[in-house]
Amino acid sequence: MGGHTHEALRISGATKTYAAHSGVVHALQDVDMIVEAGEFISVVGPSGCGKTTLLWSIAGLHQLSGGRIHLGEDEIKQPHPSIGMMFQEANLLPWRTIEQNISLPSELRRIRPDRDRVEALLERVGLGGFGEKMPRELSGGMQQRASIVRALASNPDVLLMDEPFGALDAFTRDEMNKLVEEIWLEARKTVILITHSIAEAVFLSDKVYVMSARPGRISRVVDVPFERPRPLELMETREFFDLVNDIKSDIKHQVPPAGRTTSAR
Amino acid sequence: MTDMTHNSDLPTGGSGLASATGIVSGMGGQGAREIIAILAVAVLVIGGGEFLLRFFDVPQFILPAPSTIAAVFASPEITTISQHYGYTLFELFAGYAIGASIGLVLAAVITQFPFVEKVITPYILLLVTTPMLALVPLLILNFGFGYTPRVIAVALASGPMVMVNAATGFRRVDAGKIALARSYGASTLQIFTKIRIPMAMPMVIVGLMIGAIFGMITAVGAEMSGGGFGIGSRLTTYSSTLRMPEFFACILILAVTGIAIYAFFFWLGKKLAGWES
Ligand SMILES: Nc1ncnc2c1ncn2[C@@H]1O[C@H](COP(=O)(O)OP(=O)(O)O)[C@@H](O)[C@H]1O
Numbered sequence: 390m391g392g393h394t395h396e397a398l399r400i401s402g403a404t405k406t407y408a409a410h411s412g413v414v415h416a417l418q419d420v421d422m423i424v425e426a427g428e429f430i431s432v433v434g435p436s437g438c439g440k441t442t443l444l445w446s447i448a449g450l451h452q453l454s455g456g457r458i459h460l461g462e463d464e465i466k467q468p469h470p471s472i473g474m475m476f477q478e479a480n481l482l483p484w485r486t487i488e489q490n491i492s493l494p495s496e497l498r499r500i501r502p503d504r505d506r507v508e509a510l511l512e513r514v515g516l517g518g519f520g521e522k523m524p525r526e527l528s529g530g531m532q533q534r535a536s537i538v539r540a541l542a543s544n545p546d547v548l549l550m551d552e553p554f555g556a557l558d559a560f561t562r563d564e565m566n567k568l569v570e571e572i573w574l575e576a577r578k579t580v581i582l583i584t585h586s587i588a589e590a591v592f593l594s595d596k597v598y599v600m601s602a603r604p605g606r607i608s609r610v611v612d613v614p615f616e617r618p619r620p621l622e623l624m625e626t627r628e629f630f631d632l633v634n635d636i637k638s639d640i641k642h643q644v645p646p647a648g649r650t651t652s653a654r
Numbered sequence: 655m656t657d658m659t660h661n662s663d664l665p666t667g668g669s670g671l672a673s674a675t676g677i678v679s680g681m682g683g684q685g686a687r688e689i690i691a692i693l694a695v696a697v698l699v700i701g702g703g704e705f706l707l708r709f710f711d712v713p714q715f716i717l718p719a720p721s722t723i724a725a726v727f728a729s730p731e732i733t734t735i736s737q738h739y740g741y742t743l744f745e746l747f748a749g750y751a752i753g754a755s756i757g758l759v760l761a762a763v764i765t766q767f768p769f770v771e772k773v774i775t776p777y778i779l780l781l782v783t784t785p786m787l788a789l790v791p792l793l794i795l796n797f798g799f800g801y802t803p804r805v806i807a808v809a810l811a812s813g814p815m816v817m818v819n820a821a822t823g824f825r826r827v828d829a830g831k832i833a834l835a836r837s838y839g840a841s842t843l844q845i846f847t848k849i850r851i852p853m854a855m856p857m858v859i860v861g862l863m864i865g866a867i868f869g870m871i872t873a874v875g876a877e878m879s880g881g882g883f884g885i886g887s888r889l890t891t892y893s894s895t896l897r898m899p900e901f902f903a904c905i906l907i908l909a910v911t912g913i914a915i916y917a918f919f920f921w922l923g924k925k926l927a928g929w930e931s
């Protein structure tokens with residue numbers, strides 16, 4: 390990899406606590422992270438360890454209790470125009486056509502959508518000619534591809550993805566992962582992917598951040614050595630398998646706290 | 655990349671929410687076959703009624719034959735009836751416009767403030783369950799025999815109906831969709847116009863339809879309580895003078911009005927909230 394020495398995102402001492410019935414939840418505690426421009430990183434960890442909380446903080450969707458997040462010179466206090474977010478499940482608005490869904494971001498920001506770019510992106514993800522369709526006329530995988538186009542349409546520098554393919558079947562998922570890698574290789578966005586599939590994280594990322602729960606913190610950072618572009622067959626190799634298992638056992642050996650919560654989707 | 659479009663994954667269908675417009679699910683989309691069947695039933699009922707009433711020589715003041723009712727529409731009396739129908743429509747439109755707009759605004763506003771909503775809801779339910787017709791004599795005492803008590807009664811009958819249904823719609827918050835809009839820098843107003851209102855639309859339309867039908871029932875009922883004008887007052891006059899063909903002509907007009915209201919909102923629902931059914 391190399392070549393990217395330019396720092397895009399700096400997270401320092403990020404801490405977030407929630408007040409819950411059962412007391413205070415330390416969703417994030419002193420999380421530090423430096424993500425370089427054009428880097429693809431993943432965050433994995435047991436459910437409830439604070440992954441979504443971390444991503445929402447980077448997206449400026451809520452305030453940290455402590456610490457800072459910087460995108461270049463800007464401190465993130467609210468949603469930043471250079472950050473695009475993809476949510477769990479496609480999250481398309483069912484009352485809008487695919488085209489109208491994709492133009493929602495520019496509509497909300499009161500800027501003119503880049504039609505050529507949208508057209509090219511739709512074509513790129515295999516949705517050429519589907520612009521007039523309603524979301525429910527599309528399969529889950531196609532909806533998720535439309536949501537990739539929505540996130541990329543405004544050409545953000547940073548793309549955040551919160552378990553985007555969790556609801557898809559295994560085949561569609563592999564296909565989406567391949568597509569994401571290809572698009573990333575073409576456009577070199579800075580990407581932060583949250584996933585509960587460690588194989589997905591290893592396949593796609595330059596670095597995998599492993600989080601542990603209560604308090605939510607980074608317990609390990611794994612550099613992924615595989616060459617790019619990575620063929621899907623990589624997932625069947627010994628080296629890949631070993632790395633995935635290594636990370637898996639790391640997560641398993643975290644002592645699960647009593648009454649561990651299930652994933653807040 | 656055309657191979658990306660192959661169907662390894664199946665269509666996921668709708669939003670997963672039960673169709674809020676399901677209340678009208680028996681209506682609409684009738685094909686030629688159903689329409690022919692519906693017409694056949696009408697012919698059967700009207701023709702059969704005509705035959706039976708004539709065959710058994712049922713007196714007109716008990717039940718007039720369909721042909722006698724139809725004849726009213728060609729008689730001079732129809733001028734009077736349509737004039738009174740006009741008064742009724744005016745009351746309905748005026749009262750409904752007031753009631754429905756207050757109901758809609760209230761629903762949109764109070765659902766944003768859970769505390770206010772909890773405090774106000776019991777009172778709205780009280781309004782929903784109180785038959786507004788019972789209040790008409792009181793309203794007449796206060797406002798006389800003109801339009802005012804009727805318009806108020808219609809507003810009181812339709813407003814709360816619109817409100818409770820619309821509030822159900824506005825309560826349908828989807829945190830994911832709101833987060834989506836916020837991540838693109840949406841303002842509170844934009845979230846309202848681009849997310850909350852479309853989400854609420856199916857239930858809003860159901861509320862508007864139920865409110866309009868309750869409004870019509872209330873307008874006619876109020877007219878029967880006095881004042882001497884409107885279709886309701888015609889019903890009272892015709893029945894007390896045993897002019898049954900005219901009486902049933904009025905009933906027919908009201909039934910058609912009800913169906914028209916229903917059809918209008920059905921069409922509106924298809925247009926504005928068709929994504930959900
Ligand atoms: N709005 C909230 N209020 C209270 N607790 C929350 C809230 N959001 C998340 N949490 C808690 O914070 C912890 C981290 O949640 P989350 O970031 O969603 O984890 P993950 O995405 O890794 O599954 C969990 O224990 C969760 O229950």
Ligand SMILES: [Mg+2]
Pocket residue numbers: 440441442652653654
């Ligand atoms: Mg999560």
